[in-house]
Amino acid sequence: MKKIVLIASGLLMLVSHASLAGTKTLVEYGVVQQSHVIAGAQGVYHPLRSAAAGALGGVVGHQFGNGKGKKAMTAGGAVAGIAASRYNQSQQQGVQKVDLLIKTDSGQTIDVVQTLQGNQVFNPGDKVRILTQGSNTSVDKSV
Structure with missing residues (x-):
């Protein structure tokens, strides 16, 4: 001890x-x-971030609609995700x-x-x- x-x-x-x-x-x-x-x-573009945002937007869009509407919502969600990501990246300053x-x-x-x-x-x-x-x-x- x-x-x-x-x-x-x-x-x-x-x-x-x-x-x-x-x-x-x-x-x-x-x-x-x-x-x-x-x-x-300034305005550095990260394509992987946009791809991830597009995939996430597609998953969210897939939750809505039926049949062709579901496909349209999935595509719309993906496009909206990519657009939001690109806009966000363009607004960031170094x-x-x-x-x-x-x-x-x-x-x-x-x-x-x-x-x-x-x-x-x-x-x-x-x-x-x-x-x-x-x-x-x-x-x-x-x-």
Whole structure:
């Protein structure tokens, strides 16, 4: 019994050190030299999605009508499913990113590409805060 308690407490100590360690974020400041938006892919068509939507529409349409009417409802459901899928895919917009060339206060020049957050616009000359945690870097406007 003492061995089990000793082993368990040893394992708990090993695990607890990592969980209490926390994470470190490097904070730097700089000035935007260049900024341009990278548009995401728009209107990407996925034929398998349309085929699946058409099949689903056909199954739903098959539930209605009798005889030739059943065939017409099946075909109509399939066509409606494909049309709905194509419309939905055409309305989706890709994620926009912004590419920032920044001169840090320490004299380094860095390039950061990040997801564009809402209406946040970066212009040359803007003072920014650069947050680096591990391999992830993000930039926001300096206050």
